[in-house]
Amino acid sequence: MDVLTALLLVHLIPVSTPKNGMSSKSRKRIMPDPVTEPPVTDPVYEALLYCNIPSVAERSMEGHAPHHFKLVSVHVFIRHGDRYPLYVIPKTKRPEIDCTLVANRKPYHPKLEAFVSHMSKGSGASFESPLNSLPLYPNHPLCEMGELTQTGVVQHLQNGQLLRDIYLKKHKLLPNDWSADQLYLETTGKSRTLQSGLALLYGFLPDFDWKKIYFRHQPSALFCSGSCYCPVRNQYLEKEQRRQYLLRLKNSQLEKTYGEMAKIVDVPTKQLRAANPIDSMLCHFCHNVSFPCTRNGCVDMEHFKVIKTHQIEDERERREKKLYLGYSLLGAHPILNQTIGRMQRATEGRKEELFALYSAHDVTLSPVLSALGLSEARFPRFAARLIFELWQDREKPSEHSVRILYNGVDVTFHTSFCQDHHKRSPKPMCPLENLVRFVKRDMFVALGGSGTNYYDACHREGF
């Protein structure tokens, strides 16, 4: 199959559902369903989900709660939207993608022009250094490496609008006269994460007032702030990388494919592999730009499928071997700890930080998903969103509950800290205490050592 045929398929695979009809086939799924999903995942289908090409408004489960529940706070983790590749395929022309934002190009969002005009009046005071040196929206006729594209901006304008309809219009999360300290905003220092966060906020806030915006800078992709030093986490990562390497060696079809592609572009196989060609190929794929050719031939859909299939295999083995889980439990602890701290303050009636936004990367979301026990969840697509909602039961005001949503799907009862609760309680939510107990203690128990806190678990001897 060529790129064109694959992209035409986008329109055959429903990415949204009619308001009421929920056939099992068209329902968007985050957790593979063993009953209806084929056991062999289709690499092209998976790649299309990864692209997350914006279409009609999607159906989502955010904000669903019985009437007697009050929404207290919301914590949103996003991956940046569609971006230009981070690597080039050696000796080929890089894909010609325009990173300026224009109205007569698809995908489009009604707020796109207003977003550009508002961003161009941006204020340096709204950003912690060094964020204030970053451009506030993509603006290059030929994208720079890693730059957010128009698709990426539209994805997050849509995310923002969706969350606004649910959290602001329906649940009145923020008062009309909301103030700066009711938002908590944090991003890594890349233009694509900052711009993604701004696009989401622009879609979300009823009045985007620069005086009320303050983005903090997070230097670590794990969002581990002052608690990044963790030797055991690094040991897990090294073992995980070793596992990855051995799996690759076992895949002769993959080696053959890299060999063929290396011949086409006329560089040593090792050099081609180091250039991580799948990143670039996904950009071609998501943007319907044909794969590169040289006078030796063309990179093609079969190459793409082999590499993508291997990625899926790799994720499957990663779940089984659990090394990545160890890495994730330690890697995600600081940000989960911060989140429950923020939730606990909200339960005490504090009115600050009601809406927290962390604008991040696949390497941020992936460990959090894994640590929560959502190992079946798909790899974070462009503009993926993971949301923690905190609710109060008006009938029992001292009781607080959480819901966890991934790309609009309620995954609360797939988490390791709430699987059993589901069977015992009719409440469609998880007690906050479960999440707190998990973050404060059970995460470390799950690691299997004797450590019962972050410091001990990070410094375990003889691991």
Ligand SMILES: *[C@@H]1O[C@H](CO)[C@@H](O)[C@H](O)[C@H]1NC(C)=O
């Ligand atoms: C993909 O690009 C081709 C031109 O190369 C165009 O004819 C086709 O309509 C595009 N497909 C989609 C789904 O945009």
Ligand SMILES: *[C@@H]1O[C@H](CO)[C@@H](O)[C@H](O)[C@H]1NC(C)=O
């Ligand atoms: C967890 O959060 C508390 C405050 O809520 C803080 O005192 C503690 O240092 C944090 N621990 C880690 C490991 O981040």
